[in-house]
Amino acid sequence: MTGDVADIRTRRGRPPQTAEQAEEVRARIVDGTAAVFTAHGSRGLSVARIIHAAGISRPTFYRYFANAEGPLHVLLTASNTGLVDGIRAALGDVDDPVTMGIGLIDAYLDWARSHGPMLRPVFAELHDPGSPVSGYRVQALDGVRALVRDRFTALGRTQPDPLNLDTALQVCEFCVYRVTTDLEPDTEPTPEAVATARLTMIRSVLVTLGERTDIERALEIPGLFDS
Structure with a gap:
């Protein structure tokens, strides 16, 4: 039982429910799960905590999800989709590899900001x-790798070496990890910390995946490699 709206509306013994009402309740469950996950992590998820955060009854929860992991999977799927779609939009039809690399970094940072705590x-x-x-x-990285490889092909470039591509992506992951986890509870990264992380990410991606001409062009962009 995973929350099929049609089944919910026609369940015997239940009052009629519109698709919009069903989606509103489902969204409340997912939002409640996000609050519990933020506070306790995946190991702290429980139906009891979720229904308390969502303000619903236990029977209502089970009409939509079979267990506490169900709405967490909804959250994580939306997270992956947001990351891959954001990077896809940033890469778009950009023909300049330097602009493409910077766009990829900014899309990654936008995705991170959208998650908040x-x-x-x-x-x-x-x-x-x-x-x-x-x-x-793993799924998100596979999606991002595919997008980068497709863009290299469209630009007529040699496919990036798998080790180089993974190194660039994991540097980005590490930088965001550092600026988001080395904080006191209920605090946000400072603009200076985010700006430093962004520069580190851009430099790493350009040097790891770029060609000599890309580095020469990047050196002309104020702020990227200034001492």
């Missing part, structure tokens, strides 16, 4: 094989 448990569990977050990380 929830980004902490996401990054804390990225490499935890016992967490469902780690499986979604």
Whole structure:
């Protein structure tokens, strides 16, 4: 039982419910799950905590999801989609590799900002094989790799070496991890910390994946490689 709207509306013994009402309740459950996940991580998820955060009854929860992991998977799927779609939009039809690299970094940072405090448990569990977050990380990286390779092909460039591509992506991951997890609770990264992370990410991506002409062009852009 995973929340099929048509089944919910026609369930015997239940009052009629519109699709809009069903989606509103489902969204409340997912929002409640986000609050619990942010506070306790995936191991702290429970139906009891979710229904308390969502302000619903236990029977209502089970009409939409079979267990506490169900709405978490909805959250993580939306997270992956947001990352891959944001990078796809940033790469678009850009023909300048330097602009493309900077756009990729900014799309990644926009994705991170959209998570707010929830980004902490996401990054804390990225490499935890016992967490469902780690499986979604693999899917997201596969999606980003495919986008970068497709753009290289469109530009008539040699496909990036897999090690170089993974190195560039993991530097980006590490930089965001550093600026989001080395904080006191209920605090946000300073603009200076985010700007430093952005520069490190851009420099790493350009040097790791770019050609000599890309580096020469990047040296002409104020702020990128200034001492």
